[in-house]
Amino acid sequence: MTWIRRVSPAVLLLSTSCYSFSGGGGLPGHIRTAYVAPINNETTRFGLSEILTQELLDAARERLGLRLAAEAEADAIIRASIQRYSDDAVNFEAREGEGADVFQRRVTISARVEIFDVSRGESIWTNGALVGVGEYEPDSGTEDEGTEVALENLVQKIVDGAQSQW
Numbered sequence: 001m002t003w004i005r006r007v008s009p010a011v012l013l014l015s016t017s018c019y020s021f022s023g024g025g026g027l028p029g030h031i032r033t034a035y036v037a038p039i040n041n042e043t044t045r046f047g048l049s050e051i052l053t054q055e056l057l058d059a060a061r062e063r064l065g066l067r068l069a070a071e072a073e074a075d076a077i078i079r080a081s082i083q084r085y086s087d088d089a090v091n092f093e094a095r096e097g098e099g100a101d102v103f104q105r106r107v108t109i110s111a112r113v114e115i116f117d118v119s120r121g122e123s124i125w126t127n128g129a130l131v132g133v134g135e136y137e138p139d140s141g142t143e144d145e146g147t148e149v150a151l152e153n154l155v156q157k158i159v160d161g162a163q164s165q166w
Contacts, residue, residue: 027064027076027163030119034066035074043085048109048151052080055155063159076124077116080158084110087143090135107134107146113158125162130154 036056039049056078060066071077091104114126132154136146 027066028117028124031075031117031124032067033069033074034060034064034076034078035069035071036060037071037077037079040081042081042083045085045147048082048085048147051148051151052082052111052154055151056080056158059155059159064162075118077118078113079116080111080113082109082111084108087146102138104135104137105143105146107136107143107150108132109147109150109154111154113161115162127158127161130157130161132157 036053039053039056041049057068060078061068066076069075086108088106088108089100089102089104090106092100092102094100109132111130111132112126112128113130114123116122117124132150132152134146134149134151134153136142136149
């Protein structure tokens with residue numbers, strides 16, 4: 001009876017270590033490579049498309065488990081367009097005749113995103129109204145820090161949304 005207790009955990013450990021996932025991050029099995037198309041920035045905020053492109057490249061590899069490929073060789077194409085950028089005061093105290101003391105600001109970035117399955121010739125995930133938000137305190141943070149958080153939030157929503165469709 002004692003040998004069964006010793007062997008059972010070993011068998012359980014060996015049997016679970018043989019399990020593996022195919023494909024990347026919940027994607028259909030035939031989607032193994034991706035091309036991230038140049039991001040269109042429809043806002044006046046300079047540099048957003050370059051940062052979002054890099055974050056999407058990283059997310060495709062690290063979070064979705066895809067290899068990057070040229071457009072002509074990719075299984076999927078990720079397209080995005082940044083539609084709106086704002087940096088608004090969300091927590092402030094008005095001062096009569098002097099403006100306001102701003103305690104907290106919020107960067108909001110809106111984007112339209114599509115993941116296109118090349119072999120099937122169809123969009124496999126799309127969202128025309130994704131919003132990423134990043135807040136910061138003007139006394140100790142910067143708009144760039146709020147922008148970075150908003151872009152990270154946006155990319156996480158893209159990954160979550162894409163994975164939830166499969």
